[in-house]
Amino acid sequence: MVLNYIWVGFFVVAFVFALIQSLFFNDYAVFERIMNSSFDMAKFAVMDICLPLVGIMSLWLGFMNIGEKAGAIRFLSRIVGPFFSKLFPGVPKDHPVNGELLMNFSANMLGLDNAATPLGLKAMQSLQELNPHKESASNAQIMFLALNTSGLTIIPISIIAQRAILGAANPTDVFVPIIIATYVSTLTAILYVGFRQRLSLFNKTVAAWLGGISLLLAALVFWFTQMDRESMRTASSLLSNGTLLGIIILFMAGGLYKKINIWESFIDGAKNGFKTSVKIIPYLVGMLVGIGVFRASGAMDFLTDGIAWFFNSLRIDTDFVDALPTALMKPLSGSGARAMMVEAMKMNGADSFVGRLACVFQGSTDTTFYIVALYFGSVGIKRTRYAVSAGLIADLAGIVASILLAYLFFH
Numbered sequence: 001m002v003l004n005y006i007w008v009g010f011f012v013v014a015f016v017f018a019l020i021q022s023l024f025f026n027d028y029a030v031f032e033r034i035m036n037s038s039f040d041m042a043k044f045a046v047m048d049i050c051l052p053l054v055g056i057m058s059l060w061l062g063f064m065n066i067g068e069k070a071g072a073i074r075f076l077s078r079i080v081g082p083f084f085s086k087l088f089p090g091v092p093k094d095h096p097v098n099g100e101l102l103m104n105f106s107a108n109m110l111g112l113d114n115a116a117t118p119l120g121l122k123a124m125q126s127l128q129e130l131n132p133h134k135e136s137a138s139n140a141q142i143m144f145l146a147l148n149t150s151g152l153t154i155i156p157i158s159i160i161a162q163r164a165i166l167g168a169a170n171p172t173d174v175f176v177p178i179i180i181a182t183y184v185s186t187l188t189a190i191l192y193v194g195f196r197q198r199l200s201l202f203n204k205t206v207a208a209w210l211g212g213i214s215l216l217l218a219a220l221v222f223w224f225t226q227m228d229r230e231s232m233r234t235a236s237s238l239l240s241n242g243t244l245l246g247i248i249i250l251f252m253a254g255g256l257y258k259k260i261n262i263w264e265s266f267i268d269g270a271k272n273g274f275k276t277s278v279k280i281i282p283y284l285v286g287m288l289v290g291i292g293v294f295r296a297s298g299a300m301d302f303l304t305d306g307i308a309w310f311f312n313s314l315r316i317d318t319d320f321v322d323a324l325p326t327a328l329m330k331p332l333s334g335s336g337a338r339a340m341m342v343e344a345m346k347m348n349g350a351d352s353f354v355g356r357l358a359c360v361f362q363g364s365t366d367t368t369f370y371i372v373a374l375y376f377g378s379v380g381i382k383r384t385r386y387a388v389s390a391g392l393i394a395d396l397a398g399i400v401a402s403i404l405l406a407y408l409f410f411h
Helices: 002-024 030-070 072-087 097-109 113-130 139-150 157-165 171-196 204-225 229-258 262-296 299-313 321-329 334-348 353-364 368-379 387-410
Strands: none
Touching: 002 030, 002 262, 002 299, 030 072, 030 113, 030 229, 030 262, 072 097, 072 204, 072 229, 097 113, 097 139, 097 229, 113 139, 113 262, 113 368, 139 171, 139 368, 139 387, 157 171, 157 334, 157 353, 171 204, 171 353, 171 387, 229 262, 262 299, 262 368, 299 321, 321 334, 321 353, 321 387, 334 353, 353 387, 368 387
16 A cells, blocks of 8 residues: 555656646646656666566576475575574474575675575565465565665675776775665664564574674675775675575585486476566556656655755755765665766766765665565565565665765765
């Protein structure tokens, strides 16, 4: 129901803004821009997202099927079971979905977007099998969505690479702020959803896992900050791709050990990739068209101008406002936010306060509405309950943390 209001709201606000601009500012081309944007976004949803996703989904669901039959997923679920049993009390401790959840979160943390999406869709399908109310999001699915939308990433290599392309003197200088900001976002998601679901988050198991992850992140951050730009890019690439390839090899080795037919297992799993990709097309087209219409109407510019006026009236420094379009677009569209980030660096300079803050915004959270539409759409969830609010609260925490960190590090 929340997505219903948001989606309709995009069009209503866009229409109102278009009327105002045409009647009072003689901008009659605004309707043309809005319609062109709707067609472009519909094409983008199918041609640039769903069709490429077919291949990626087929590939990874094929490998996942090998791993599942080889027992790798069940092995991982036994390791992570104690922690996930606290965050996902409705999921049986020995259920394969625990391993699928772990692999999705691991891929996200390593910045492996292409791998994380099919792994996440597989985990969502498994959670849906445990969901007694098929059209309403379960508690486990909401926690899963909140953790994904918080966007915990420890290797923001794409942002660093973009900064290098645009001539930043030290492209890696946003690395530490991004790590801290995205961790704040993730921790906020866990605490908010845990409070809503009345989970026991301060027991020894959860404290030990969160403490261990915090120490691991601190050690990794320290390791990367000791490197120069080239060494960091090389190390992150090796860590990301080496881990990914290692998982594939381990799955195949397990399949050989278990004496399963690896090829047939891959084909059986890959078939589901096409079905899932086709199923999500309507959801993605609808959401991305709504975002495109909202943006083309000028509503986004009006929003940022209003925010600047508000903080100016409070006599608060507004240097951060020019970077806000990235933060405001990020919950709606990853590609749109990336474009905003690039635009901020081009207009203000890659090493400017605005350029750096836009990069921290980009790395602090993930695309809440895109992820909700993608994952819930893949399993037919219609009632999202408080999944969207959980994602947006985590986004807000990441945005606030990003602003504070940018002023601390760069202002």
